[in-house]
Amino acid sequence: MTDFASNWSSVFRYAAEHSPFYRERFAGLRDVPPLDRVRPVDKREVSARNEDFLCVPRDRVAEMVTTSGTAGRPLLWMLTKGDLARLSLNERLSFGCVGLTAGDVVLVAVTLDRCFVAGLAYWLGLQELGCTVVRTGMASPALVLDMIERVRPTAIVSVPSFLRIVADTARERGIDLAGGPVRKVSAIGEPVRDVRLAPNTAGSAIGRDWNARVYSTYGVTELAASLCECEAGRGGHLHEELLHVEILDEAGAPVPDGTVGEVVATTFGVEGMPLIRYRTGDCAALYRDACPCGRTSPRLGPVIGRKNHLLKLKGTSVFPSAIAAALDDVPGVGRYVIVAGSDGAGADTVEILVDGAVAPAALREVLQGRTKVAPAVRAAPAEEIERLQMPPNSRKRRWFVDLR
Ligand SMILES: [Zn+2]
Structure with a gap:
């Protein structure tokens, strides 16, 4: 059995046995169906039966977070200790694409509370890589600038709009950000590239202001996964042992590589709330041609927009x-x-x-x-x-x- 077939078979059997939602959905199915024959679920369906997706008793839940709520009421998402380890592995692999190592000092300038999972995930992954982590959050550009001066970070993880505010604040105060120590920026939450994978206005401005290489990251709370670019900047590398991604058109049929469609994903190895063919509502293209970095995994291009927009x-x-x-x-x-x-x-x-x-x-x-x-x-x-x-x-x- 291929890795994919074995991963798909595992998540199918696990969800069919442990999740009230999937138990119902897969009732009567003896054999593992081909993944592309399973009807996808969208956020609305998951929201309507949110807790029926949970596969473990409540006392095994280690962490509860919510989705960002860009479409409707935020979902409640529950993770076990095992899911936190999986999250940590995902981020270690993603930051590995950025080229971060134990020698790096990394400012994490994202929200770490307010029920968000992203900040926690980055912290876990960076700790696993052995980096030194400084959690400034994103409430104060002044704090970020102060810590850059005091701890000389080599990289920063943040949201593009906040990175631009920090750069504006530096300019106002006469601080030379470009001459500072930060050489790598991991940008999350907002696109830094256009559909042709070239830096967009925000990506170019951040690269120039910080004199740093900008790496785009795409993550989805419900998938407990993120995809990050490598040095080549040709889309975020998919970690295939953790996540399977399909790009579908409006009728639910797969689109050719390089064509924008909806990102539909299946989680592998999740204990708490696994998802099968989850429609993210985000539109992007998948690329499978060889990446100059040598990794052979498919890559996801920038999110061009929300499907309903x-x-x-x-x-x-x-x-x-x-x-x-x-x-x-x-x-x-x-x-x-x-x-x-x-x-x-x-x-x-x-x-x-x-x-x-x-x-x-x-x-x-x-x-x-x-x-x-x-x-x-x-x-x-x-x-x-x-x-x-x-x-x-x-x-x-x-x-x-x-x-x-
Ligand atoms: Zn690559």
Whole structure:
């Protein structure tokens, strides 16, 4: 039996026996079905029966976390001691792709509490690699800058938007970040590359400001896994003994390598809450050609967008992130917000409100060239954009507003 067949057979039998959800789903099945014959589950189904995915008695749960809740109510996710060891192995392999070793001092500038799993996972993996870890969190750019000066870290793990805030703070205070000790940046949560795998605006700015190599990481709480780029920067390496990834189109059929579709994943070796063909809602492409680093595992490209954010304009599909990437590249474009609506007849409409020194007609032309769609563009006052970006009670600034 191949490793894949044996891993799939194990997770199938384990879930069918121990998870109330899968016991029901697989009732009457004697033999292990081909994985691609199993109906995928999406976040909504998992949310509706969240605790029915748990395969162990409650007293074996070592850690409870929640998902980030980008779509609906956050899921409650439970991990055993064994799952923490698996998480730790995953991160050790991922940071191995970054080339970190026991000699590295690493600032972990991500949230370590608030029920997030990511910070904990990074800490575990870095400890297993033997690195020195400094947990600054991401509440204070000043603390990060202070610790960079005091402990001379060689690498930092953080979110691109926070890394840019730290760089801005350094500039304001006359601190030379580029001349500092940090040479590797592990960027999580937001893309640093475009669909062609080239650095996007954020990735280029971080690389320049920090004078460091930027490594993109993609992780999903429910999968207790992350995929990180190697030196070649050609997508995050999949650890096949821990996770199986398929890329599916809207009809649920596999797409060719290098084509963007929905990331659907199956966990291997999870005790607490294994998942089989889990639709993440994230859209990206998988690459299987040889990587210059010599690793033979498939690689996942940058997340181009959320599946439910995909816009359909006059027969052409486009992710809001593609429109944003095009806008980011136009000099003179200030703040903007992309507003999606519906024309009432099943088609999407898009209006882009821009504050800046660029004529709407010129922007439309740029968008037509870059994204093959020409949405309405309107010059708008900064206050109107601010109201849309930061409505009352919102905790995060948004550049995409979905009114569909
Ligand atoms: Zn590689």
